[in-house]
Amino acid sequence: MDIDFSEKVYLVTGGASGIGAAVVHYLAEHNGCAVIADINDQDGEALVAQYPQQLRYVKADVTQLAQLEAACEAAEKIFGGLDGAVNSAGIGSLGTVADMPTEEWHKVISVDLHGVFNACRAAIPLLRRRDGGTIVNIASLSGMRADYGFAAYNAAKAGVINLTRTLALDHAQENIRATAVCPGYIATPLTAAAGSVDAIHDNWLERIPLARPGTAEEVAQLIVFLLSPASSYITGTEIVIDGGLGSSNNQPNIPSIFAAM
Numbered sequence: 001m002d003i004d005f006s007e008k009v010y011l012v013t014g015g016a017s018g019i020g021a022a023v024v025h026y027l028a029e030h031n032g033c034a035v036i037a038d039i040n041d042q043d044g045e046a047l048v049a050q051y052p053q054q055l056r057y058v059k060a061d062v063t064q065l066a067q068l069e070a071a072c073e074a075a076e077k078i079f080g081g082l083d084g085a086v087n088s089a090g091i092g093s094l095g096t097v098a099d100m101p102t103e104e105w106h107k108v109i110s111v112d113l114h115g116v117f118n119a120c121r122a123a124i125p126l127l128r129r130r131d132g133g134t135i136v137n138i139a140s141l142s143g144m145r146a147d148y149g150f151a152a153y154n155a156a157k158a159g160v161i162n163l164t165r166t167l168a169l170d171h172a173q174e175n176i177r178a179t180a181v182c183p184g185y186i187a188t189p190l191t192a193a194a195g196s197v198d199a200i201h202d203n204w205l206e207r208i209p210l211a212r213p214g215t216a217e218e219v220a221q222l223i224v225f226l227l228s229p230a231s232s233y234i235t236g237t238e239i240v241i242d243g244g245l246g247s248s249n250n251q252p253n254i255p256s257i258f259a260a261m
């Protein structure tokens with residue numbers, strides 16, 4: 001898929017790594033510009049070095065509204081405005097409601113949910129100045145159903161999905177579209193530790209009908225479609241990209257059990 005992003009400018013939170021970095025790559029390869037808002041200076045600057053005319057890195061912690069406002073200002077000053085935001089910054093965290101430290105709960109909600117609120121709040125005034133724009137929030141399959149032991153992450157991602165619907169309702173008249181993307185198991189630095197445990201990886205593959213993890217580039221293809229006019233009638237919804245992982249009821253595979261008898 002080739003979409004031309006000439007004269008388009010995007011804020012990409014978490015754009016230094018994984019899914020966000022794949023979006024930044026695609027935009028730069030297709031004539032677009034992006035401001036990478038991240039706390040990963042090394043990877044952010046390395047990406048900019050590949051496309052110095054089209055990219056800027058602004059160190060911005062998504063929990064801090066003022067830092068995201070500064071990233072949006074940089075987009076306006078350097079590239080002349082902002083046409084959309086991809087909110088991909090996120091962290092994972094294991095912990096149950098009963099046992100996780102309260103500070104950990106606050107940290108995950110701050111980055112994964114409040115960070116999306118902050119990025120949208122910082123971006124919307126600039127989108128208004130362009131008479132519209134597109135927001136793509138990276139939620140998760142874990143925001144649609146729960147994963148064992150991920151209380152804060154599951155709650156934050158569910159919040160991102162409903163926040164996205166709210167954004168779509170409240171800003172449709174301003175020509176701002178908002179969608180949430182819900183990936184399953186994607187091979188990125190975020191999943192590298194869990195994915196390197198054979199028992200976890202193999203269990204994942206058994207449950208994924210396509211029997212492999214997705215790639216950041218595959219998720220980026222969906223995101224750039226949602227940024228572009230090709231998706232002009234899509235707003236206020238969540239789109240799953242998971243190789244079929246979420247399609248099962250988790251019932252036993254009765255035909256295969258019968259076949260093995």
Ligand SMILES: NC(=O)c1ccc[n+]([C@@H]2O[C@H](COP(=O)([O-])OP(=O)(O)OC[C@H]3O[C@@H](n4cnc5c(N)ncnc54)[C@H](O)[C@@H]3O)[C@@H](O)[C@H]2O)c1
Nearest residue numbers: 014017018019038039040061062089090140185186188190
């Ligand atoms: N990889 C998967 O399987 C998967 C599945 C579902 C959802 N997601 C979501 O996709 C998004 C991207 O994840 P990824 O897999 O590319 O992970 P990643 O770790 O490769 O990238 C996440 C980026 O977010 C940045 N970040 C973290 N905290 C930040 C903060 N406070 N301020 C600014 N930047 C911050 C990191 O520095 C990193 O560059 C996340 O929101 C994640 O929850 C990933």
